[in-house]
Amino acid sequence: MPWSKQGSGRRSYHHGNLREALVLAAIKLIAEKGAEGFTFAEAAREAGVSPAAPYRHFRDRDALLADVARRGFEQFAAALTAAWDDGRPDPTTAFEAVGRAYLRFAREEPALYTAMFEAQVPPDASPELAQAADQAFAILRRASEALCSRLPPADRPPPLMMALHFWALSHGIAALFARGDGARRKLPMSPEDLLEAGGLVYLRGLGLRPDGEG
Amino acid sequence: MPWSKQGSGRRSYHHGNLREALVLAAIKLIAEKGAEGFTFAEAAREAGVSPAAPYRHFRDRDALLADVARRGFEQFAAALTAAWDDGRPDPTTAFEAVGRAYLRFAREEPALYTAMFEAQVPPDASPELAQAADQAFAILRRASEALCSRLPPADRPPPLMMALHFWALSHGIAALFARGDGARRKLPMSPEDLLEAGGLVYLRGLGLRPDGEG
DNA sequence: TGTACATCAGTGAACGCGCGTTCACTGATGTAC
DNA sequence: TGTACATCAGTGAACGCGCGTTCACTGATGTAC
Numbered sequence: 357m358p359w360s361k362q363g364s365g366r367r368s369y370h371h372g373n374l375r376e377a378l379v380l381a382a383i384k385l386i387a388e389k390g391a392e393g394f395t396f397a398e399a400a401r402e403a404g405v406s407p408a409a410p411y412r413h414f415r416d417r418d419a420l421l422a423d424v425a426r427r428g429f430e431q432f433a434a435a436l437t438a439a440w441d442d443g444r445p446d447p448t449t450a451f452e453a454v455g456r457a458y459l460r461f462a463r464e465e466p467a468l469y470t471a472m473f474e475a476q477v478p479p480d481a482s483p484e485l486a487q488a489a490d491q492a493f494a495i496l497r498r499a500s501e502a503l504c505s506r507l508p509p510a511d512r513p514p515p516l517m518m519a520l521h522f523w524a525l526s527h528g529i530a531a532l533f534a535r536g537d538g539a540r541r542k543l544p545m546s547p548e549d550l551l552e553a554g555g556l557v558y559l560r561g562l563g564l565r566p567d568g569e570g
Numbered sequence: 571m572p573w574s575k576q577g578s579g580r581r582s583y584h585h586g587n588l589r590e591a592l593v594l595a596a597i598k599l600i601a602e603k604g605a606e607g608f609t610f611a612e613a614a615r616e617a618g619v620s621p622a623a624p625y626r627h628f629r630d631r632d633a634l635l636a637d638v639a640r641r642g643f644e645q646f647a648a649a650l651t652a653a654w655d656d657g658r659p660d661p662t663t664a665f666e667a668v669g670r671a672y673l674r675f676a677r678e679e680p681a682l683y684t685a686m687f688e689a690q691v692p693p694d695a696s697p698e699l700a701q702a703a704d705q706a707f708a709i710l711r712r713a714s715e716a717l718c719s720r721l722p723p724a725d726r727p728p729p730l731m732m733a734l735h736f737w738a739l740s741h742g743i744a745a746l747f748a749r750g751d752g753a754r755r756k757l758p759m760s761p762e763d764l765l766e767a768g769g770l771v772y773l774r775g776l777g778l779r780p781d782g783e784g
Numbered sequence: 785t786g787t788a789c790a791t792c793a794g795t796g797a798a799c800g801c802g803c804g805t806t807c808a809c810t811g812a813t814g815t816a817c
Numbered sequence: 818t819g820t821a822c823a824t825c826a827g828t829g830a831a832c833g834c835g836c837g838t839t840c841a842c843t844g845a846t847g848t849a850c
Binding site for chain 2 (some may be wrong): 473513520521529539542543562
C-alpha cells in the first residue's frame with residue numbers, strides 16, 4: 357500500500373479502468389504509427405501495465421482493434437446525427453452538414469477512421485461492432501430518405517442506393533485526400549468543397565434543387 | 571557449377587532476375603496477408619534466396635513496396651487507357667467502361683491496389699512512382715475533358731474536378747465494397763452497377779445525356 | 785584464344801530486438817456471516 | 818463491527834519466434850590485353 361487510492365499519482369495495484377486505458381492507448385498509437393504499427397505490448401506499456409495484463413480484458417490484439425472500431429462507429433454515428441439534426445433547417449442544407457461532419461471526423465479522428473475502414477477489421481468481428489456500424493450508416497440512409505421523399509414518387513431513386521453513393525464518395529474523398537498521414541494526395545481545393553460540389557451535382561442529377569421546395 | 575544455366579531447375583549461383591522475383595513475391599504475399607503482413611525476409615525466402623540478398627536490389631522494405639505501387643500504377647494506367655479507347659464508341663459509353671475497368675483492377679489485383687492506395691506509401695516515394703500515378707490519373711482527366719467539351723462552354727465544370735469526383739467515387743466503392751479481403755462490406759447490388767448508376771446521376775447533374783449528342 | 789583481374793550478386797552466420805503468449809504468483813477487493 | 822474467504826486484476830519472469838540488418842566471404846561473370 358505505498359500508493360494512495362485517490363490522488364494524482366499511480367492509483368494502486370489495481371489499475372481501476374485498464375480496459376478503457378488500453379483503448380485510449382491503442383487510439384494514440386494508431387494515430388502515431390498506423391493501424392499495423394501498434395502492438396498489444398506497447399499498448400500495455402502505454403497504459404503503465406505489464407505485458408500480460410491486457411489479456412484480462414481482450415482476447416488478443418484483434419479484439420482490441422475491433423473495440424476501437426466499435427467506439428469509432430459510435431462516435432461517428434453521434435457526429436453524423438448531430439450534423440443531420442433531423443433535417444434542419446432543411447434537408448439539403450442538413451445533408452451538406454453531414455458531408456462536412458463526415459470529413460471532419462476522418463480528419464480529426466484518423467485512428468478511429470483507420471480502425472473502422474482500413475485496418476482490415478471484419479465488419480462483423482463482433483455483434484457490437486456490426487450494430488454500431490449499422491447505426492452509423494442508418495443516419496445516411498435516413499437523410500437520403502428525407503431527400504428522396506421530396507421527389508415525385510415516379511422519380512425517386514432507391515434511398516439505399518443514394519446513401520451508398522454518398523458514403524462511397526465521402527469515403528473516397530476522405531481516404532484519398534483528407535487523411536491525416538503521409539499518404540494524403542494533394543488537392544487544388546479543400547476536401548469539403550470537393551465533396552459539396554460533387555453532392556450538388558449528384559442531387560441535381562436526381563432532380564433535386566438546392567433550395568428544394570418540394 | 572552444379573546447375574545448368576538454362577533449364578527448369580534452379581538457375582545458378584546468380585539468380586538472374588532477383589529484382590523481378592522479389593517484386594512478384596511481394597505481390598503474392600501482400601495478396602495473401604495484406605500490405606503490412608509481408609516482410610522483406612519472407613519475400614527473400616519466397617524467391618529462394620538468402621535474407622541478405624534483397625539488399626542488393628532495394629534499400630529496404632519500403633523501397634520494395636514503393637516499387638510494387640509503381641508497377642501497379644503502370645498496369646492501372648494501361649487498363650484505364652484500354653478501356654477509354656480514345657472515347658470510342660462514344661465518350662459516355664467509354665467512360666462507363668473506364669469505371670468498370672477501375673473496379674475490375676481493384677478486384678483482380680488487390681495486392682497492387684493495396685500498395686497503390688492503402689499501404690501508406692507516400693505518393694512521392696520515388697519520382698517513378700509519382701510519374702506513374704500521374705499518368706494513371708491523366709486518363710481520368712482526359713476522359714473528363716472529352717465529356718465536358720460536349721457541354722456549352724458556360725455550363726462546363728472544371729474537368730479536373732470532375733475527374734476527382736469520379737476517382738473518389740470509384741475508389742470509395744472499390745475500398746468499401748469491392749476489395750478482395752475480409753473487410754469487404756455486403757452490398758445489395760454489384761459494385762459495377764452501383765458505380766454506373768452513380769456516374770449516370772452525376773453526368774445528368776452536369777447536363778449530359780447518356781446518348782450525348784452534344 | 786587464353787589468361788588475369790575487377791566487379792558483381794549472392795551466401796550464411798550472427799546480432800540485438802520486440803513481440804505474443806504462458807505461467808505460477810500475489811496484492812486488493814468485496815461479501816457472507 | 819470484525820473476520821474468513823473467494824474472487825479478481827495485475828505482476829514479472831520466461832519462452833520461442835521471426836524480423837531487420839551487418840559482415841566478411843565466395844562463386845560467377847565480364848572485360849582488357
